[in-house]
Amino acid sequence: MSIPPPPGPHQPEGQHPSYPQGPYEQGPYAQGPYEQGPYNQGPYAQGPYGGLPYQPWAQGYSPFNRPAPVNGLAIAALVLGILCFLPGVGLVLGIVALVQIRKRGEQGRGLAIGGSVLSGIGLALWVLALATGGASDFWEGFKEGARGGSSLSLDKGECFNAPGGSLSGEADDVDKVSCDRAHDGEVFASFRLKGRSYPGDGPVTDAADERCYGLQDSYAMDAWAVPSDVDVYYLTPTRDSWSLGDREVTCVFGNTVEGKNLIGSLRNDETVLDADQVAYLKAAHVLNAAMDSAPDAEYVEDDLPGHKAWAGRVEVALGAQAGMLRGHSWPADAKKPVDTLVVEIDKSRAEWAKAAAADDADTFYTHYDKGFKLLDRNKTVTARKALGLATTPPSYEDDSGGSDGGADSGGGAGGMEV
Template sequence: MDIPPPPGAAPYQRWPGPYSPYSRPPVNGFAIASLVLGLLCFLPGVGLVLGLIALAQIKRKGERGKGMAVAGSILSAVGVLLLVLAVVTGGARDFMEGFREAARASRQDTGAFPVDKGGCLNAPDGRLDSMKFGYQVDEVPCAGRHDAEVFASYRVHHATYPGDRVLTGVAETKCADLQFAYVMDRWQDFGDADLYYFVPDRTTWRRGDRHVTCLFGAPDPDHPLKGTLRSDGTTLDADQLAYVTAEQAFERAYGKEPDAERVEDDLPGHKEWAAGVVKGLDERVRLLRAHDWPASTRERVDALVAAIGKGRTEWRKAAEAPDADSYRDRRGAAVAGIGDEQAVAVRKSLGLATTSPRDAAPGGDATPGGGAGSGPDEGHDETSEV
């Protein structure tokens, strides 16, 4: 219970008020922060500003911490000066380069590939199939000339080293699939690029490397790649992305044609393929109709949808053909009804490539060929063409 002061006595003062043995002013928080930032050389500009604010508040409020504010301001001012000198003399650039080199060295020590997805590189002598390739690569901008572009990396889940043959088989299949998540536009011009991959060998596996790296590479050192092949959500606008997504539904189905070229050798397989193409066309139409196209493109999309409808009828008849001759007759009309001619008009309005993969090469496939990488020897990975 509070006891009132005797008559005529002045009441005790409470903070804020004059200093007394029973009430000391607090330490200014900005002064503490300024000293910490000054000691750590972290955000020196912020530390200097906080120190000046602290000095002003201490003078006005009578708080403690003037020495800390002064020390923090001085240390932060020194930090700002050193930072300016580093930028002017190039020290900051050298520091970052050294940091990147250390990071690359650390990744090499653990067997990790030194270039991430979306990065481009040059190999020694430009030869991706060289036994000396290893991890000795130079990362370079994709806009200029380069030997390879990394488009995917994934982890292999095996308790023990599965052997080169297993890793090679997995890489061939997986990298071939992953390329279309990086290059969503199937009409993209791959030029002379081949598909390569980098797998762990027994030595790098022991260091902890479990990743397969997939690359597009130039098989001829005298004809390097130029510019990125990437066409996904990071490089396409909303309308372009919507269109290539719809087109992928058909291209995936169309790309599953049976290995047997003669219909007589696998009529059931060819009919199953035709049925799959019908489903792909249906999905393509659904996605095309679902998007709100610009006025300059909408009419062209409608013409494409109409052409796909006619072609779908022929593909359905091919899927139901009773014999090889009937199938061949229907398939000829079906292929002509894919809608490539109308697709070119849509692509022009969207600023996309206009050469169909069915016209780009003798084999009708514009995707990279069979370059591949493996690690058959102890102590290093390598790449080689199949």
């Protein structure tokens, strides 16, 4: 049912206008585009609303305007920029996000720009760190933090106190102190172990023992200046710290008497000694190294070839020591005592050469005894005093050589500078 419009001022009530005779019947629109145009057969021609140019909302269509989505790469770029993680990736993602936003009309331009800027700053900082070595420092610091903030990373010449005052067992931390104060240990060297997997407690300890004892002379060149109750200790990686990249072995001096501390630095090397002192001690080290290379067999009878080879090494070392002492220009007050030592060294060298050529153990002992006694350390006191070095010979458990007990297997029983 339709409801007609109300009558106009010139229209009798109850009559309807005659639309077919209106001006549109013969007007320009009678056969206009709506009659034969593209919409004549369009989806509105036979629609459910009597041909009106409207259609119902189809599936997926909303009568409200949806906001444009935020670009995902822009979000990722901002996150990487804030975290300063993979700054190069964050910068690339920010640039790509800006291109996509412009093409797709998406939101997130500010996020992309912010992420690009932060990532660019982070990338610049990384480049600067790599150029200046700061990256390695950062990584070391990271590993230090991963070990629970341990300060076991000690430098050569530093002194420290250990937990409980003991240099044995495991320690997570030490307290660095001035070497002028009482302390438990003093670092004299360090080195790194190799390998990907932990070699085990035994191999780590063996490597530390061998290397640390060999490195002590480069820090404490004058063995006479090291107290007799001081020995070599070391800090080594554990299985857990090894997994975090810890490979460093730290060699330290410590007191062998429980509860007794060290006071003052034991360092005496090129950094604290003068040229004459260094020249004298370097010559002495040549002999010390040869004496320390004695065979494992305690008695000559058990390994005559090994002892003869050892005597040959000592003979060569004595020749090198004498040459080094002769070749240096000594101060006036030190020249005479040093020249006297050289004479004794030449006599001893001749006896060690005969011991190296001995046909039997008795002949070896005869020349070994003579050569050893000529290397009396007390004869070096005058020269040491003139050079300002320590003048009290260190004490050893066995300070005598000779046929009573055979050639000492340790090689360090005595000698001019042992």
